[in-house]
Amino acid sequence: GGEGGKAAVHLVMEASEPNGPVQLARTLFLSSGGAAARARTFDWDGNETHDQDDNLLERAGRSANARCLVAAYRAAIATHAALVEALCSGGAPGGAGELRALAVRAMQGMGVAWLEGTDIAKNLSVELSATDLAGRRADASPGSRHTKYLRVELSHVMSLDSPPSDLGAVVFGDSFLDAAGAGGLCFPLTGAVPRLCAWMAAGQEEDTHHMHSLLQRLRASGKHVHSTMGPLTLDDPLPGVRCLTGCSAMPSLQGDLWVLEKGVVYTSRRLGSVVLDLEAHVSSAEFFPESEAVSLRLREGVALWGALEGGR
Known part of the structure; x- marks a missing residue:
């Protein structure tokens, strides 16, 4: 279920290869929030209607929540891309705390208006891991020959209502390989899976x-x-x-x-x-x-x- 007992507008899917190194995470959207994807509404005879009862009145709240979550998810995707680029080019810090601090700076620097009520510094988490071909934990240092998995999660995404509502979390994760001394070369393994999906x-x-x-x-x-x-x-x-x-x-x-x-x-x-x-x-x-x-x-x-x- 969604916020306030209403129908959910999103869900998180995470998957991993059995006895293998590949993992991924995606946030999927039920696009009822996009009920007005068209800019105008029309009556049954094809005439434009300006009656708010026929437009967005009942679904305006869910639409705003869906838009807020999509904006948060796109910020998570962009943060993930910035971290992968830094990791593969050797510009990322070594420790988990330093990597998270880099992620916080990246997301805050985007200035996403929909996230004005969300505490990014407190609720953004980053997880970097590595797995060998047998599915065992391995060395995640840059340039190691193992498959890396980077997961970015922003929890407690807050609506812009007064008072705000907690809309939940958005998660994005991809598996990739980086080559030692390759000057930022990165081989995404799960890039073919669509990043943004809505039904x-x-x-x-x-x-x-x-x-x-x-x-x-x-x-x-x-x-x-x-x-x-x-x-x-x-x-x-x-x-x-x-x-x-x-x-x-x-x-x-x-x-x-x-x-x-x-x-x-x-x-x-x-x-x-x-x-x-x-x-x-x-x-x-x-x-x-x-x-x-x-x-x-x-x-x-x-x-x-x-x-x-x-x-x-």
Whole structure:
């Protein structure tokens, strides 16, 4: 369960190879916090609605908590990356206390607004270990031939409410190899496992069904025209479109792209729907014919929510 007996918005998964050296840790998100991943909401006839009862009123608290946790998790990922770079380049201190102090300085230096109520110096923990091929503890000193595992945890992440709520912990861990005298060379062993994952839960499933119904209405008849984005220009979506987010923790998404006369709707199984009204949301667009790619830059102030918000 989540804070205050409500449904949880995240969970921590940790795994290790049986009788082997590989370990990892990930924080996974139930993206009900991203119930408004699209910037606008619409009624069943495709008209934009400004009624707060139909928008974010009931889920605003959970959305804010999810965004706070995603921001904390991305800070943990960035701290982990800074520590691995320091370890592999020989710039990290030797003791556990010194390594933790380096981590605290790195995270505090990020100035993450969502962590203003969280005591980073008190609640950030770092664990560096090494394992041989038989799964036994081994020498974790830089350049040793054993598999290293670095785990970063920020516990007691506090919401920005008054009074604040304890939202729990976020954890990130990866296994890697470093080479002695290799000038910072690092071989990640668990890098293929996605760093940031989210699944649709209560709330966003409803919104996704709502958006699906809207698209089917537009698709069924030319009489159904969206109030600001016009009709569909293609009856079917472009399948399997890869969306590059510009976020290192979540570099890309897979989904379908619905093209309207003055906008697009991107639907992803994991993160629901994202609507971009070309006039209201997009400041510039560029087409790259060689790769058949389109780059869309958003206007300042466009509302982003949920896991996607963590990439801003």
